[in-house]
Amino acid sequence: MSFLNKLGKKIAIDLGTATVIIYENNKGIILQEPSFVALDVKTNKVLAVGEEARRMLGRTPASIKVVRPLKDGVIADFEVAELMLKSFLQRVGVKNKFIKPLIMVCIPVGVTGVESRAVLDAAIQVGARKAFLIEEPVAAAIGAGLQIEKAEGSMVIDIGGGTTEIAVLSLGGIVVGESIRVGGDKFDEALVRYVRENYNLVIGEATAEEIKINIGSADPEFTAKFEVKGRDLMTGLPRHIELSAAESNKAFKELLESIGQGARRVLEKTPPELSADIVEKGIILTGGGSLLNGIDKFISQKTEVGAFVADDPLVCVAEGTGQALSELDKISNVLSTGQQSISS
Numbered sequence: 001m002s003f004l005n006k007l008g009k010k011i012a013i014d015l016g017t018a019t020v021i022i023y024e025n026n027k028g029i030i031l032q033e034p035s036f037v038a039l040d041v042k043t044n045k046v047l048a049v050g051e052e053a054r055r056m057l058g059r060t061p062a063s064i065k066v067v068r069p070l071k072d073g074v075i076a077d078f079e080v081a082e083l084m085l086k087s088f089l090q091r092v093g094v095k096n097k098f099i100k101p102l103i104m105v106c107i108p109v110g111v112t113g114v115e116s117r118a119v120l121d122a123a124i125q126v127g128a129r130k131a132f133l134i135e136e137p138v139a140a141a142i143g144a145g146l147q148i149e150k151a152e153g154s155m156v157i158d159i160g161g162g163t164t165e166i167a168v169l170s171l172g173g174i175v176v177g178e179s180i181r182v183g184g185d186k187f188d189e190a191l192v193r194y195v196r197e198n199y200n201l202v203i204g205e206a207t208a209e210e211i212k213i214n215i216g217s218a219d220p221e222f223t224a225k226f227e228v229k230g231r232d233l234m235t236g237l238p239r240h241i242e243l244s245a246a247e248s249n250k251a252f253k254e255l256l257e258s259i260g261q262g263a264r265r266v267l268e269k270t271p272p273e274l275s276a277d278i279v280e281k282g283i284i285l286t287g288g289g290s291l292l293n294g295i296d297k298f299i300s301q302k303t304e305v306g307a308f309v310a311d312d313p314l315v316c317v318a319e320g321t322g323q324a325l326s327e328l329d330k331i332s333n334v335l336s337t338g339q340q341s342i343s344s
């Protein structure tokens, strides 16, 4: 068994609502693609996956639909999720005829038994010899370089596409943790609503994400503008407007508040010794949402604790999952809180 473990590939998958990242031991990140699939409506045949499918979003004829198999951090469409993963794994040549890989996938904190079972099943279906799960904040913290196995408190906030995971870790496990169903997708939806209500302009999801990435801000004082193109709600004709960063901040207000309140709730439940460590070390922010302008300052204001964005926050979870998988024997205690595994 351990001989096979040594020879077989070790694959870590950040099966994200917005992005799938595949990490292979000794190689690093071997795939990073949006979690989108384009299907033929009649036959359900896969026409495109990843970036190619995402580019079709909002631009398809009636015969094609673009779907996102994950919602709020968990698999919403099992069949399509499996097809997407198979296609990605095939692309990066993970399958070996003789020795199947070990696969570790990260999951949000507090997913149900049924949801985590679905992820494990998907990993086995796509060809894993053995599949493991790790909770997202644990992976994010490892990927951000935090020494979570020590007897000291670390706090991580991972802001993804579907969920925000907030956790305090010590001795390799989650001491207090929360997953809130607020992430980048909700920020995009808020922009779609804001532009429709204030400018009578209809914009698509992809445009909203472009606005967020370019001028979206958690800081009301940030000044930047962006030209937004859409369809006039009244005339039905194309029109453009200029949107400011301060307006994006207005649109995001409630969502930012719920992340801030979540962080406060977790801190309030944190044992005092660990709180003291966190005050000293600060809160580490990971996930694509931590790239939102001013989010570190916002979290600091809400919690009265310093907050810092990790290096390369988009890949922390995948890298941390990969590290956890490669040190499976050595750091089994790290996995004990969230670990589950099944074999094919």
Ligand SMILES: Nc1ncnc2c1ncn2[C@@H]1O[C@H](COP(=O)(O)OP(=O)(O)OP(=O)(O)O)[C@@H](O)[C@H]1O
Residues within 6 Å of the ligand: 014, 015, 016, 017, 018, 019, 020, 072, 073, 074, 159, 160, 161, 162, 163, 164, 183, 184, 185, 209, 212, 213, 216, 286, 287, 288, 289, 290, 291, 292, 293, 313, 314
């Ligand atoms: N510069 C940026 N500013 C703001 N948001 C960004 C930026 N870059 C990426 N994002 C957002 O980050 C989100 C994706 O982050 P990430 O890849 O960490 O999530 P995920 O792992 O797919 O989601 P989840 O963990 O919730 O399943 C998307 O909503 C994307 O729009």
